[in-house]
Amino acid sequence: MKIDRLLGIIVLMLNKGRVSARELSERFEVSSKTIYRDMDTISQAGIPVVAYPGLSGGFEIMKSFMIDRYWLSVEEMGSLFTAAKGIHQALGSPETKALLDKIQNLLNKAKVGRIPEEDHMAFEPLIMDLNPWGQREGIREQLDLLRACIAQKQRAIIHYVSSGADSVVRKREVEPVSLILKGNVWYVQAYCLYRKDHRLFRISRIEQIKLLETRAQPRLRPQLDALSWNSVWSEGMPCTVTLRFTPSARPRAADWFHPERWIEAADGSVVISTVLKVDEWLYGTLLSMGDTVLVEGPSWVAEELSRRAKKIAAQYRNLDT
Structure with missing residues (x-):
């Protein structure tokens, strides 16, 4: 969706600084012309984007510009903090910890001047703990491997315990694309080279994961905003x-x-x-x-x-x- 791409471009420029049109077009899988039109849209929205020519050129948000934290209310930032905290409890990665610290810092600044008795955000009205009870050992390590595989766009070999009457261990070469937490169960959506299609694998049933040097191929895949039950x-x-x-x-x-x-x-x-x-x-x-x-x-x-x-x-x- 265009709005998702625009938000992604803004966040990337805020975090990274100068970004080339080529890098943006490859990252978001659109043409360079589309990126230039996106920059015009972002500028018209009130976010000043500066274009720099040359080999080291690219697009950058004006350094004197800073998005006002009050685009979000204290309550909205509190909700973001709660969600980020739940994600960090589930993954425990340095990236999620950094995100949690950033949101906490923004929340603390936004709450300056509030009277504690009037601040219902002084305690957490909503707590999300996405780290399930009874999770077997090794799940988090497998999540780390799969996240690295997705980030680096690599293939992997997995040994997977299939469901059904036979319940044999099958060896599959896959290209992981998404991690999915449904209830208290983790899944990985991956392209299976044997089945030549995208499949869901329950991570607790993966006995071994080995990352390969082979790069994953760009492929069209089904978009999952949520994991709905499939009757098949x-x-x-x-x-x-x-x-x-x-x-x-x-x-x-x-x-x-x-x-x-x-x-x-x-x-x-x-x-x-x-x-x-x-x-x-x-x-x-x-x-x-x-x-x-x-x-x-x-x-x-x-x-x-x-x-x-x-x-x-x-x-x-x-x-x-």
Whole structure:
């Protein structure tokens, strides 16, 4: 989008100073003519851009100019600080720490003169912690490797545990392009040279990553502003499932279903009927709840759950007592 490119150009010039038209056109993948038109647009918006000729020339924001911090309110800067803090907790990189310090400095300056009793930003009304509980060891190191791979536009070899019945470790040569945090799970969007398409890889299932000297090729890729669920990821059949949660399992029911869907039973249990995809995720989730949830219908789902539970129990029959 043009507005994203304009903002990116402004931030780059603020941070780097003088930037050539060639560097900008390569970075934003547009022509030099487009960059010159962008500079006119930026100047018309009130940001003075100076053009310097010659081999060391380029575009630069006038040194005497500084974007007024009050383009953002204290509350808006507080929101930026909260978001940056959450990102830093998840990545822990020097870059995110530097960003956090810069926003904190701007926020402190903007709050000068405020009476503490009137400043509801004296405490944090919103806290974002993007570092998930229970994350296995090594995820952050893998994130660092993949971020370096993306920044340097390199290819990588990954050893990936595939999903499905076979669950084998597959070796793939990929070109990582984006890291995605969905809920508490990290993914990498990468071009897979074997599949000849962009794929999503769950980072916790990557056993090894090796960066290659080979450069990644410029490719068109699907734009992801958010990671929405794709129905092809699940082979399950949608059907109406009726579940009865025991009183002790009400918190789990509250995690998944709005109370408006609940039917309160006299014994304190909760009955919920809703359309669910009957797949491996559903069976695994129900088994993890043990005897605190009962499938009341359909019967074939209850029978399959019973078969799986018996198979698990059979593994422990010969244990010494």
